[in-house]
Amino acid sequence: MYIKPFEVEEWMNAWETGAKYNIAETCVDSVSLDQLFELTGENKEKFLNALSAKRLTYGDIAGQPAFKEGVCALYRTIRPEQVVPTHGASGANHHVFLSLLSPGDSVVSVMPTYQQLYSIPESLGAEVSILRLRREDGYLPDLGELRRLAGRGVKMICVNNPNNPTGALMDARMLEEIADIARSAGAWVLCDEAYRHLTPGEEWSESMADIYEKGISVSGMSKVFSLAGLRLGWIASRDESVIKSCHSHRDYNLISCGMLDESVAALALKHGEKLLERNRSIVSENLEILDEWVSGEPLVDYVKPRGGTTALIRYGADMPSYEFCEAMYKETGAFVTPGDCFGEPRCFRIGYACGKETLKNGLRAVSGFLRALRAM
Template identity: 55%
Template sequence: MEIKPFKVEQWMNTYEMEAVYNLAETCVDSMTLRELLSLSGEPEEFIREQLDKKLTYGHIKGSPELRENISGLYETLNPENILITQGGIGANFLLHYSIIKPGDRVIVVHPAYQQLYSVPESFGAEVSLLRLKPENNFLPDLEELKAMVNERTALICINNPNNPTGALMEEELLRDLAEIARSCGAYIHCDEVYRGLCHDENMSVPSIADIYEKGVSTGSMSKIFSLAGLRLGWIAGPEEVIEECFKHRDYTTISCGMLDDALACHALDNYRKIISRNLKIVRENAEILDKWVQGEPYIDYIKPRAGTIAFLRYHLPIPSEEFCLGLFKETGVFLVPGKCFDMDGWLRIGYACDSHTLREGLQKLSEYIKTLI
C-alpha cells in the first residue's frame, strides 16, 4: 500500500511545539485535567473511583456508559450504532479500511482533511474530488455531484463543518446530498468532529447519521470537547457498518484505554458545561478574527459559520509555505499554509485558543504583512 505524505500533519509535527502564538491549532482551548474533573464539583471522588480499578483492556467496544453517552449526541441512534476508536483520525481510517474495496468510486469534497481522500486512494479506490469554491461559499455544487456519481460510486465523503474553511452545510443541503447518494446506493461519510459549534445561536445542524439510512458520522473528544489528549473518537452509523468496522478493528486496536474511556464519560456527563464554555470561546474569538480581517487590506475570507477554523486568502506575491515559514521564524506565529490543502494563496487559521493569544498573534501577523508589501 502506497500513501501520500499527510501534509497538514507533517507541517504541524515539524513546528507546532515551538510556536509562541499557535494559531494552527484547531481544538477549542484545551482543558486541564483539574478543570475537567472539577466540572462535577467533586474531583477527588472521581480519582478515588479510578485508583482501585485494575488496568485491563476494559470493554472492547467501549464501555456501555460511554456508548450510551455518545449515542445521546444523535437523534436516532442507540449504543449499538456506536463504535469507539482511537481518536477521530482512527475512526476515519477504520471506516474506510472496512467499507472501501479496490476499484470503488469515492467522491470527496475538496478542500478537506487530506485523510479523507488519500486513505481511500491508498486502498485502490478511484477517488474524484468535488471542488468547493469560494464563490459558492465553499459549499458543494449538487449539480456537479449528480454528474459525478454512477453505479460504481460506493462512498461520498464530506466534513461538516468543513476543514479548512469553516463552511457549514445546513439540513436542506444535507438532505439533497442524501438523495443523490440514495440514487446510486452510496454511503455518505461525514467527518463531524466540529459539529456542535455553530456561530449562530439559533442554528443547529443534524448529523448525516440521523438523516440518511446509509449515513456514517465520525466524531471525537478532541475539537469541540477540548480533550485531544484523551485520543478517543467514534464511528456512528448503521449496525451493519458498525459490525464490519468492529471485525476490522480487531486487527488494529483491540480496545481504547480505560482511563480515556472514564474521562470521556465524565466529560459527556458534563456536556452542557463544556459546550457552553466552548461556544463562548468560539463565538467571541470569531468576532475578534472578523474585526481583524475587515481591517486588514491584504486579507479576505468567506466568514466561517461554525467550527474553530477559517481559511484566509492573502493578496501578496509569495507562496503560502514561504509566507508561513517567514511568519513563524520572525514572530513565532504559527499558521497552516494553503499548500497543505492544495490551495496556495490561502492560510488556515485556528481561532479557538485563548483570546490573548489570538489578539497578540493577529497583531504580529499584521506587522509581518507590512514587511512583505
C-alpha cells in the same frame, strides 16, 4: 502500501512545538482535568479514587456503556450498539475506509478538506473523484456536480461538516439533498463531523447519521470537547453492515480503546452541555476578534466561517503559502498552516479557538509581517 504524505500533519509536527503564537491549533482551548472537574461540578477525589482502584484490563471491548450513552446524546437516533469507539476521529476515518473500501471502488470526496478523506481511499486502491469546493459558492458543494460524479456507480461520498479548513457549514436541507443523491446510487456517506455543534447560538447541528440510513458520522473528544489528550473518537451509523464490518476489522487493529480515556470522556459527555456552552462562547467571541481583524487588514480577506474553529484566509502577497508561513513563523513566531496543505494556494488556515490573548497577539504578528512585505 504507499500513501501520500499527510501535508497538514507534517507541517504541524515540524513547527508547532516552538511557536510563540500558535494560531494553527484547531481544538477549542484545551482543558486540564482540574478544569474539567471545575466545569462539571463532579467530585474529583471520588472519581480519581474510583479510577485508581480499577484493574488495568482491556475494559469494555466494544466501549464503556457510559461513554457510548454520552455519545448517543449527541444524536437524535443513534443507539449505543451503533457506536464504535476508536483512537481519535482520525482513527475513526481510517477505520471506516479500511473496513468498507476495496481496490477499484468509486469514491467522491470534497476538497479542500482534511486530507484523510481522499488520500486514504486512494492509498487503498479506490478510484477517487474530487469535488472542488469553490470560494464563490461559499465553499459549499455544487450538488449538480456531485450528482454527476455519483452517477458513476459511487460506493462512498466523503464530506466534512463543518468544513476544515474553511468553516463552511452545510445545513439540514443540503445534507438531506446529499443523502438523496447517495440513496439513488446506493452509496454510503461518510461525514467527518469533528467540529459538529460548534456553531453560533445553541441551534442543533444535524448529523448525516441521523438524516441518512447509510450515513456514517465520525467525531471525537478533541475539537469540540477540548480533550485531545484522550485520543478518543467514534464511528456512529444506523447501517448494521457498517457497524458489523467495523467491529470485525477492529479485532485486528484496535481491540479496545483505553478504559481510563473512556472513563474521563464519559464524565465529560455526562456534562456535555456545560462544555459546549464554554466552547461555543470561546468560538463566538474569538470569531468576532478574527472578523474585526480581517475587516481592518487590507492584505487579507476570507469567507466568514459559519461553524467549527478554522478559517481559510487569503492574503495579497505574491509569495507561495509554504514560503509565506515559514518566513512569518521565523520572523514573528506566528504559526499558521499553509493553504497549499489543502490545495488552496495564496491562503493560510488559522485556528481561532485558542486563548483570546494568543489569538490577538498572533493576529498582530501576522499584520506586522504583512506590513513588512508590503514595504519591500
